[in-house]
Amino acid sequence: MMHNMRQFIARLRNDExxxxxxxxxxxxxxxxxxxxxxxxxxxxxxxxxxxxIGQAVTDATT
Structure with missing residues (x-):
């Protein structure tokens, strides 16, 4: 049982x-x-x- 768990964890860790x-x-x-x-x-x-920009245009036209 423990061996199967170790294999599962090893496969999970190595799975990319x-x-x-x-x-x-x-x-x-x-x-x-x-x-x-x-x-x-x-x-x-x-x-x-x-x-x-709006203020500059207003100043330039008045």
Missing amino acids: RGLAAIEYAVLGAILVAAIVTMGGTLTTALTGAATA
Whole structure:
């Protein structure tokens, strides 16, 4: 019984099928978390840039 359990654990540890898919899933989750985290900062930066451009156009035309 114990021998079978050791064999099972050894096979499980050495089985690399699906490992690449798991690695890509983890990488994707990290990228999504980074995008969500940076989303607010990016929105603020783009809004500030658009406001500055709009103000520059207004100043140039008056």
